[in-house]
Amino acid sequence: MTANPLHKTPAALLGLGAMGTALARAWLAAGHPLTVWNRTAGRAGALAAEGASVAASAADAVAAHGLVIVCLLDDDSVGAVLDGIDLTGKDVVNLTTTTPTQARERAAWATARGARYLDGGIMAVPPMIGVPEAGGYVFYSGSPELFEEHRGTLAAPTGARFVGADPGHAALHDVALLSAMYGMFAGAAHAFALIRKEEIDPAGFAPLLAEWLSAMAGPHVAQTADQLKSGDYTTNVVSNLGMQTAGTPAFLATAEQQGVSPELISPYFELMRRRLAEGAPEEDLTGVVDLLLR
Numbered sequence: 001m002t003a004n005p006l007h008k009t010p011a012a013l014l015g016l017g018a019m020g021t022a023l024a025r026a027w028l029a030a031g032h033p034l035t036v037w038n039r040t041a042g043r044a045g046a047l048a049a050e051g052a053s054v055a056a057s058a059a060d061a062v063a064a065h066g067l068v069i070v071c072l073l074d075d076d077s078v079g080a081v082l083d084g085i086d087l088t089g090k091d092v093v094n095l096t097t098t099t100p101t102q103a104r105e106r107a108a109w110a111t112a113r114g115a116r117y118l119d120g121g122i123m124a125v126p127p128m129i130g131v132p133e134a135g136g137y138v139f140y141s142g143s144p145e146l147f148e149e150h151r152g153t154l155a156a157p158t159g160a161r162f163v164g165a166d167p168g169h170a171a172l173h174d175v176a177l178l179s180a181m182y183g184m185f186a187g188a189a190h191a192f193a194l195i196r197k198e199e200i201d202p203a204g205f206a207p208l209l210a211e212w213l214s215a216m217a218g219p220h221v222a223q224t225a226d227q228l229k230s231g232d233y234t235t236n237v238v239s240n241l242g243m244q245t246a247g248t249p250a251f252l253a254t255a256e257q258q259g260v261s262p263e264l265i266s267p268y269f270e271l272m273r274r275r276l277a278e279g280a281p282e283e284d285l286t287g288v289v290d291l292l293l294r
Contacts, residue, residue, distance in 0.1 A: 117143060
């Protein structure tokens with residue numbers, strides 16, 4: 001099916017929290033007819049003034065259009081809101097944060113009710129929605145046909161990236177990237193804690209930290225991916241596991257001397273020591289990935 005570029009696909013949006021409201025405003029600004037519903041009806045008032053139609057119930061919103069977008073608190077909320085509503089012939093796009101398993105189960109649930117299903121993982125915060133230069137996007141997975149048919153509509157608020165027919169892959173990409181982010185935040189928190197009691201300006205230290213993380217992250221991530229794919233963890237190693245593990249006592253001692261808990265970095269150092277004990281001193285740090293697998 002080829003979309004008419006002059007036609008703006010209408011949609012129903014269930015859920016008007018901070019993210020749902022930002023998405024709604026972006027779709028309205030892009031000219032898409034939008035019917036909205038929220039459990040707390042008062043949140044829809046401002047959107048009505050901006051051109052949205054407000055449905056009295058979730059069922060009314062779903063009945064209004066073929067494209068139904070869901071942005072609720074969690075998977076249980078999705079089930080509760082859509083329970084008993086006829087989804088036959090509907091295109092359901094679920095932007096609720098869930099686990100990969102929940103996404104797969106919800107896809108099967110929707111398909112059994114006659115709907116096509118697409119799951120989404122939002123890689124943005126509300127202020128980034130509707131602002132292309134902010135760099136936000138949404139991972140999508142599930143029905144390739146549904147994604148292609150509605151690509152333009154889905155990309156109106158922020159970027160749209162399809163990551164496969166497995167409905168769980170959008171959530172998996174989302175959580176994987178966010179997990180890496182929190183790991184980076186943990187390292188940054190430890191770094192700031194180390195200088196906290198010294199006469200070092202955090203604002204002056206911050207650019208050094210950001211520059212260092214940027215310089216290290218790109219090459220490390222690329223090398224780890226290459227080594228995992230090849231199965232050879234000893235190719236192009238600059239600082240091997242033996243060398244890096246030997247340096248960890250200095251980091252732990254510095255933390256103790258600065259009065260800083262090592263709890264954010266100790267678990268990683270322990271994994272490094274475990275891998276070294278297995279007899280892999282010439283490897284890169286990639287082997288730690290295998291230790292995490294159960």
